[in-house]
Amino acid sequence: MTTGRPSRNPAGLAAVFAVHFALGQVGLAIGAFGGMLATVWPSSGFALAALVLFGYRVWPAIFAGAALAYITATGLVSSSLTFAIGHTLEALLGAVLVNRFARGPQVFEHATTIFRFVAIAAFVTTPVSATLGALAPSVIESTDWTQFSYLWMNWWLASLTGILVVTPFTMLWMTSLRLRVQWLELAESTLILSVLAVVCLVVFAGFFPADVHTYPLEFTCVPFLLWAAFRLGRRGMSSAILLLSGIAIWGTVRGFGPFVRDSQNEALVLVQAYTSVMAVTGAVLAAVVGGHKQAERQLHALATTDSLTGLANHRRLIEVLRAEVARSNRTGRPFVVVFLDMDGLKRINDEYGHLVGSRALARVAEALRTSCRTMDTPARYGGDEFAIVLPETTEPGGNVVLDRVSSRLAADPDSPRLSVSGGVAVYPRDGESPTLLLRAADRLLYQAKVATGETRQTASAQASGRRA
Numbered sequence: 001m002t003t004g005r006p007s008r009n010p011a012g013l014a015a016v017f018a019v020h021f022a023l024g025q026v027g028l029a030i031g032a033f034g035g036m037l038a039t040v041w042p043s044s045g046f047a048l049a050a051l052v053l054f055g056y057r058v059w060p061a062i063f064a065g066a067a068l069a070y071i072t073a074t075g076l077v078s079s080s081l082t083f084a085i086g087h088t089l090e091a092l093l094g095a096v097l098v099n100r101f102a103r104g105p106q107v108f109e110h111a112t113t114i115f116r117f118v119a120i121a122a123f124v125t126t127p128v129s130a131t132l133g134a135l136a137p138s139v140i141e142s143t144d145w146t147q148f149s150y151l152w153m154n155w156w157l158a159s160l161t162g163i164l165v166v167t168p169f170t171m172l173w174m175t176s177l178r179l180r181v182q183w184l185e186l187a188e189s190t191l192i193l194s195v196l197a198v199v200c201l202v203v204f205a206g207f208f209p210a211d212v213h214t215y216p217l218e219f220t221c222v223p224f225l226l227w228a229a230f231r232l233g234r235r236g237m238s239s240a241i242l243l244l245s246g247i248a249i250w251g252t253v254r255g256f257g258p259f260v261r262d263s264q265n266e267a268l269v270l271v272q273a274y275t276s277v278m279a280v281t282g283a284v285l286a287a288v289v290g291g292h293k294q295a296e297r298q299l300h301a302l303a304t305t306d307s308l309t310g311l312a313n314h315r316r317l318i319e320v321l322r323a324e325v326a327r328s329n330r331t332g333r334p335f336v337v338v339f340l341d342m343d344g345l346k347r348i349n350d351e352y353g354h355l356v357g358s359r360a361l362a363r364v365a366e367a368l369r370t371s372c373r374t375m376d377t378p379a380r381y382g383g384d385e386f387a388i389v390l391p392e393t394t395e396p397g398g399n400v401v402l403d404r405v406s407s408r409l410a411a412d413p414d415s416p417r418l419s420v421s422g423g424v425a426v427y428p429r430d431g432e433s434p435t436l437l438l439r440a441a442d443r444l445l446y447q448a449k450v451a452t453g454e455t456r457q458t459a460s461a462q463a464s465g466r467r468a
Helices: 010-031 042-054 056-074 077-101 104-109 111-140 145-175 183-204 218-253 264-304 314-331 345-352 354-371 395-410 434-452
Strands: 335-342 377-382 385-390 420-427 458-460
Touching: 010 042, 010 056, 010 145, 010 218, 042 056, 042 077, 042 104, 042 111, 042 145, 056 077, 077 104, 077 111, 077 145, 104 111, 104 145, 104 218, 104 264, 111 145, 111 264, 145 218, 145 264, 183 218, 218 264, 264 314, 314 335, 314 377, 314 385, 314 420, 314 434, 335 354, 335 395, 335 434, 345 354, 354 377, 354 385, 354 395, 385 395, 385 434, 395 420, 420 434
Parallel strands: 420 458
Antiparallel strands: 335 385, 335 420, 377 385
């Protein structure tokens, strides 16, 4: 999915500003431990995602959103502008480095680029905003310099947590949005996130059925994150991490959960460290699982696809035939196998060369592909022989497909001219197993080639007489 360019559209800039400002308000509302401090700054994550996806020209919306969010919360104009400058520089520098070294919008597809992303966020970009964020009250507002290290650590962790949690969620949902979602997948996603939410409320929000609400039960969330990684993929994991982090931070700020300590600063550091570690672990795990599933799909495609024509190969053909036999036995509906042979391939190879012969096979495959329905399976049986499995089809339907393939080849303007001969076998009349069906279709094909002297002609059990 390609993203738009709100940098060239005032309405798009306004939307980026509005979301950024709203997230700033959320960050300040979730739990500020006092004064200008925020537990988490989700605007950092959204700002980085917006600049990577939409381009660097959206920086004015980022700056304005950060400045206004802080001015409305604190009333300190000079400090808020200084902080907004640091926040904007953080996002710009992060976007440049992610685009340059971590594959930009595809950063969360591989574990290697995720680790690069974490290193960029932790050691390059967030120190910029943390430094300016801590300098603003210390210099402009004449705050005690002994608080500088505390302010710096707070802003560094708040921005880092926001980036590690919000950036994956924003980028994955905006770059891999699917318009069609299966109901079973939606139901499982809802179940996983609902159960995770209940567990998080018990662990972090004081819903544990006991007088003590600070038991160290944070590990109980891990199985549900694993479930999300294996079943929901990268987007589902990013949603789970966002849910977990939000509840953990909200509960800790209000005095519940395993990270509560006598010192609010200590509790803040613990919950930020926990959510950051869970965010990185979840993103890497989801990327590894996604890569493994993609590799499995690729291996399956290589094992079941003919490399020259792109059609199903012999192994896949047998699998489909077995499945159709089982379905036909359940439903009582027949299906047919059309067996085709390309006429004169040896002559084409001898006269034009093997490259032209290979191209001729690909042309026949394309004619088969365009002559079939979505539910049909065209396959290369081997050499110059092809087969088409037509579910819930009778013999006349098979003959129609065979004629359609011949007509497409006859209309093909490329040279040399191509034609095919074919036979149609019907299940269960001509055989009750894949092997018997293919053997019957091959015999009918041979009868057609012999009877017509290598001129394409439809052959069927009815046209060629009863089988011996």
